[in-house]
Amino acid sequence: MGGQFVVLSLAVFFFISFSQATSTSIKPLIFIETNHSATAARSCSYTLTIKTSCSSPKYTRDRVSIAFGDAYGFEVYAPRIDNPSSRIFETCSTDTFQIRGPCIYEICYLYLKRVGSDGWKPESVKVYGSDRPAITFKYNKLLPNGVWYGFNHCRKIM
Template sequence: MKSLLLLLLLQLALIFTLSEAKSSTLPAQADKSFNISYIQSVTSCSYTAVITTSCSSSKYTRDQISISFGDAYGNQIYAPRIDDPSTRAFERCSSDTFQIYGPCAYQICYLYLYRTGPDGWKPESVKIYGYNTRAVTFYYNTFIPSDIWYGFNLCQNASSSHQISTRSWLIYVILGLVLSVLM
């Protein structure tokens, strides 16, 4: 019985520690004040963006797509024109992976997409992986309006990454107390 309890506690600790940062269920919003002129020209870190296009999007798009994301400390990453019709990027029901370089950031807490063109495009989600940050997924599942930055800014909750660390620490303390009682 003690071994089973110990195994259960270890699994819980692992789940809380390795949990992926996720965006909230709030809908994406247009941000007329978002400005890419604050983008830093330093390119010392690499990020992977996996963009999944919805199955209810148009079959393909010729639209020009740009992406910008960053952390609560002013580190902004910007990639203009990630679209490339010759590679069949952003086709319906597909995922496209992009390597994007920019300044090193902490936990990514905002992401915006910019679309211009005649076709329209409906991303389902965008997942960002980085060196100093846990993977984070932003769920769109809506058509991106033309000629405006559209997305999520969850930076007001930037302290949530600290809360996750505190939660993990608390799990380990409880696990240690339980182990000391069991031994």
């Protein structure tokens, strides 16, 4: 009986130790604004994984916004995904966010906006949506200040 307690205690200790050692953390967004009213569109959940480049400044206190959507005009817009009091967007880190917004058919564009004086260099942004394959947008460039910067791979819908 004593041996089982020791084994169980060690298992719990290692589980807690390893679960605290990961650099990826889930930070739910508090405020999501979209260009469609919540009553007009179904709501879907998205997971964003943002990797910060190892050549980015050590940390940023800059305000970071994100917008992504599809060719039909459905868009998820988060005016602030940063948190200056936390350790988000540090050099070589990966941050994961859970957000809700209107359901998007196929994500074909993604833009980031940074406002501040610290600077920030995202390596990539990966978006996982419900019932859709994940899509990765590779940045690996220092974001300009105060300008939406990103990718639009949408085909025009007639």
